[in-house]
Amino acid sequence: MTADVAVLGAGMHPWGKWGRGFVEYGVQAARAALADAEVDWPEIGSIVGADTVRGGYPGYVAGATFAKALGWQGAKVTSVYAACASGAQAIDTARAQILAGMADVVLVVGADAAPKGFFRPVGGDRQDDPDWLRFRVLGATNPAYFGLYARRRMAVHGDTLEDFAQVKVKNAAVGALNPNARYRKRVTAEEVAASAVVCDPLRLLDICATSDGGAALVLSSMEFARRRGVADPVRIRAVSTVTPRYPHTVLDLPDIATDSAAGAEPAGEPFRASIARAAYEEAGIGPEDLSLAEVYDLSTALELQWYEDLGLCGGGEAAKLLREGATSPGGRIPVNMSGGLASFGEAVPAQAIAQVCEVTRQLRGQAGDRQVVGARVALTANQGLFGHGSAVVAVR
């Protein structure tokens, strides 16, 4: 049995602040993916929705919500929630069904309609919820954690504000070429430096926005793809959904404290690195095999952290890798050629799916002005609140 599943179709609703409901974004993305796959909706044997907590019950049961909007047709239905890793878990669920022979062709959809400003926990007085507590007790927003990571990199590795700004400059330049991106304007280092500090040392242009958007994939068995005359599809070879290992010693969203290392020695491999390693091991590849990577740049500084966690360079060498141009278009390992979250903003359940949409286009050679020449192997990486790993390896 092959461990590959085929990516027959990829579709997105452009990111922005459109002021409409998440269902509309998801359905448009789904229809685009179905058209791209040349598969009719009634042929889909299973639909997996990545949930959004902002849509009330319809958001919590996204699979059925999208299925109803597309027209009930009797498919298997699943809804998954793993915060920012929801999309990866939806892909993993679809893939497991295909590899187990439970479905031939599966539609995966994620969409969100995010409010303006800081993300906040859902309402109520919930003292047993770590996400609620970090806001109530500390006022610790998501950018506060990004600020902590950024300051730590400056202190430990000597990263500078200019290094962080260059990540934004790089991502905005490619995002300007992406019709699905929300921000399509080049940005200069001076503009980053002139933007307001949100959480020291990070400025507004170092931090991703919150957006509306949708993304969808049509995944199938390799046999289904062959029957459709698609001999050489983009293939998903690995999906990593791992948790951290105790003790998790890096302060992470939404925690108020780390695990203690007093009772057990840390593994020596931080959580984000373990997400990537699980994907590499499952795919039987290493970082040296990558043609490109899409990483979760919630902040500019966090993109640099991912370079090290993905093994693109050694510890503390990310800023050097950036300065050398290795992660820019034409470099040894281009990162975030979609424009990244810097250009999209967060549409939580859609983003991990959108990363796979981007690498699908890249591996097909359909990325236009953003194309990484000769792309054969791509990794996407992401991390969900509460310890959800998220990485996908796609190959051609």
Add this chain to the structure above:
Amino acid sequence: MVAGWFTGEGDGFRLLGTRCAACRSVFFPREDTYCRNPGCSGGDLEEVPLSRRGRVWSYTDSRYRPPSPYVTDPELPWEPYALIAVELESERIVVLGQAVPGITVADLTVGMEVEVVPGVLDEDTGTTWTTWWWRPAGVAR
């Protein structure tokens, strides 16, 4: 604010965690149900005061008003506060907290020693919600 997270006053103020009697893992916020170390057979969880002093792991601040459930008066101008993540040596844990008012990021460096002191999260006419604050060691309040 949250029951059982800290105790005492003045120099006697301490964060309260729990410690597994079997593996010595420390938990903050307190874990009263199970030891979360997967390699531990599971011991009794005992309340334990955490070290009063630690070293700054990292820090940041909040230049914009956080959303609810953080409680602030929208009628008043926003006063940014610093957040400090502090590494406690003997517990081998990093604990996040607000800095005492008046301490800004300009006063902080990674690695500097800080100590825990009692603080006020919010107050209205009837209630004062207490909390913990970090302040550079040896600085008078």
